[in-house]
Amino acid sequence: MRPWVIVAGDFVRTGGMDAANHALARYLARSGTETHLVAHRVADDLAALPNIRFHPVPRPLGSHTLGFPLLDRAGRRVAKSLGGRNPVVLANGGNCRAGNAVWLHYVHAAYAPQVAGQPLRRMMASASRSKALRDERAVVRGARVTVSNSALTQRHATDLLGANPDSAYFVHYGSDPERFRPPSAEERAEARRGLGWMDDAPVVCFVGALGDRRKGFDTLFDAWTRLCADGSWDARLAVVGAGGELEAWRRRAAEAGLADRILFLGFQPDVRRVLWAADAMAAPTRYEAFGLAVQEALCCGLPAIVSANAGVAERIPESMHGLLVGDPDDAAELAQRLRAWRGSIHIHRDAALALSAELRSRTWDDMARLMTTIILEALS
Known part of the structure; x- marks a missing residue:
């Protein structure tokens, strides 16, 4: 059996690509495959599996940018050491x-972020992106098979990175049906109490970093301001995420008199608690290769007001397209979608519960099984 070498920053259960890599490594190890993980961090449950070989790589100063070339060097070294065994080397x-x-999981050529902060930080981010663009194109063009997390990412792989269309595939992320599921009435009540939400007012949640504008929080803020100007609007917005603009958004909300209508929760180690306590998710992202947080919200039975061009929108049936946002820069359109959700909240909740059952029927193991089949057949 061919050994696998997977090179990734982290193999943990949180985050989009981190959770996906964790799931793939776990599937391979449990299937009896010798699996080498070249990474900065590996979850304890994964490191304890007998077929896992962890090759730790430092992350200087906690910087992804500084750690990136070290991952490349370590990955090449491990691949070379296994060269006689014809390993699968997954970048x-x-x-x-x-x-x-x-x-x-992401194509840098598909989106140029507007980074907040001091000029030095913006300059470093620009240099980091330029290197990522070069590396991405070189690795994709040199590989024999490319697997993307959505049809959107697959198109970007071929159109923007030069991947061979005959060996480019996509496999949507799987789900954790035990963890991300609709809560019972008692679980929902407990989640709301834990967050201090003692009334029955509906809550829309936003999950995403506030360090640049990719996730579209600026559009959501403008839409929410419009909605709150209408005295009949009774929903609150809960914002999960940290980043360079967090404090600026807190100040802006306070200045607009919205401190009690927009709740900034910062980083939350247990996002599921927020999803169980909320009634919908808003994700007007400008670019999202997939969008695991949205899928997890849908698995919890939350309607999603999400950009139509996000990869995760491929998993939303046509019957629910009335909540998709066509233009993530259009605050008026986003406000309209939110009003449509609030006006038929129970109908949208029932539709999301039906979709939840479908999404939860396809697990992380199902994703990993399909991925390994595609890759091994392409490399045979």
Whole structure:
């Protein structure tokens, strides 16, 4: 059996690509495959599996940018040590030039972020993106197979990165049906009490970093301001996420008299508690290769007001397209979608519960099984 080498920053259960890599490594190890993980961090439950070989890589100063070339170097070294055994070497994006397979969770060429902060920070972010663009193209063009997390990312792989269309595939992320599921009435009440939400007012949640404008929080803020100007609007907005603009948004909300209508929760180690306590998710993202947080919200039975061009929208049936946002820069349209949700809240909740059952029927193991089949057949 061929060994696998997977190069990724982290193998943990939180985060989009981190959770996906954790799931793939766990599936391989439990299937009896010798699995080498080249990473900064590996979850304890994964490191304890007998077929896992962890090759730790430092992350200097906690910087992804500084750690990136170290991942590449370590990945090439491990791949070379296993060269006589014909290993599968799976790079994540452009992080290892030894990869004969690539897993794409994000395409830097598809979106240029507007980074907040001091000029030095913006300059460093620009230089980091330029390097990521070069690495991404080089690794994708050098690999024999590319697997993306959505049809959107697959198109970007071929159109923007030069991937061979004949060996480019997509596999949507799986789900954790035991963890991300609709709560019972008691679980929902407990989640709301834990967050201090003691009334029955509906809550829309937003999950995403506030360090740039990719997630579209600026559009959501403007839409929410419009909605709150109407005395009949009774919903609150709960914002989960940290980043360079968090305090600025808190000040802006207070200045607009919305401190009690927009709740900034910062980083939350247990996002599920927020999802169980909320009534909908808003995600007017400008670019989202997939959108695991949205899928997890749907699995919890929450309607999602999400950008139509997000990868996760591919998993939303046409019957629920009335909540999709066509233009993530249009606050008026977003406000209209939110009003449509509030006006038929029970109908949208029932539709989300039906979709939840469908999404939860496809697990992380199902994703990993399909991925390994595609990759092994392409490399045979």
